[in-house]
Amino acid sequence: MHQLQLTVLSKPFNLILFNLLWAGLVIGRDSLLNYTIPILVIYITLLIFAGSKKIYQFLMPASLGITVDCTFAFSGVFIFSETFILIPIWLIALWFAFSSTLTLSLSYIGRNKIITIAAGAFLMPLNYAIGERLGAVEFAEPYIVSLLSIGVVWMIGLPILFFISRQNFEEIFHKI
Numbered sequence: 818m819h820q821l822q823l824t825v826l827s828k829p830f831n832l833i834l835f836n837l838l839w840a841g842l843v844i845g846r847d848s849l850l851n852y853t854i855p856i857l858v859i860y861i862t863l864l865i866f867a868g869s870k871k872i873y874q875f876l877m878p879a880s881l882g883i884t885v886d887c888t889f890a891f892s893g894v895f896i897f898s899e900t901f902i903l904i905p906i907w908l909i910a911l912w913f914a915f916s917s918t919l920t921l922s923l924s925y926i927g928r929n930k931i932i933t934i935a936a937g938a939f940l941m942p943l944n945y946a947i948g949e950r951l952g953a954v955e956f957a958e959p960y961i962v963s964l965l966s967i968g969v970v971w972m973i974g975l976p977i978l979f980f981i982s983r984q985n986f987e988e989i990f991h992k993i
Contacts, residue, residue, distance in 0.1 A: 822867045825860070832922035834860060838914040842907045843953050847899065850907060857914055864917065871985075875916045878978045882912040885974055894963050896955040907953075919982035927979030937975030942967040 824830050834856075841853040864870040887903040889895045897905055919927060926936050942964045948954050956963035 822869075825863045825867055826869050826921070828922040828924075831918060835914055835918050835922065839911065842911045842914070843948050844951055846905065846907045846953060850910070853907070854910055857910055861913065861917065870917075870920065873984075874920060874982050875913055877981045877984070878916040878919055879909075879912040881974065881978060881981065882915065883909055885970060886912070889967070889970075893957050894966055896957065898955065916978075916982065919979055927976075927982070930976060933976045933979055934972050938968045938972035941971035941975060 838853055838857060841849045845853070861870075861875055865872060883904065886895065886908060890897060890903040895904075897903075897908075899905060926932055945954070945956075945967050946964060949956055
């Protein structure tokens with residue numbers, strides 16, 4: 818059991834698993850949900866039962882990411898042709914997978930505010946652009962305005978994601 822804990826909590830394992838899930842969710846989208854969702858649920862469950870992570874460390878950042886993406890979709894920055902709701906299920910799952918990286922494989926980024934802001938401004942739009950090139954989403958025209966909008970939002974949003982992923986909400990809610 819100890820070796821399983823070490824593996825599940827390792828930053829390299831987290832990075833590899835996130836990238837596999839990213840590929841399955843962005844490239845495979847709905848066609849691979851039967852595989853990606855169970856793997857994601859098992860992984861998050863293992864992280865929680867290993868005692869390292871709390872459910873709110875996934876729920877809070879994922880909720881913020883989902884809300885931002887729904888806002889982009891509602892405002893027309895994103896267009897998803899294959900969904901009846903604002904954003905597809907695979908994108909919701911992707912936010913839960915990404916939330917696992919904030920305190921593990923990407924935690925080094927969150928320790929430096931300037932790097933976090935820069936990553937939000939440049940790397941987040943890059944990831945969305947890759948998804949767009951793979952056919953997962955369409956951007957509104959003009960294309961550059963969509964990318965700039967994403968960059969501005971995530972240069973503020975990514976530091977917030979790192980911040981809330983480190984908060985002890987049990988302690989905060991217990992004081993209320």
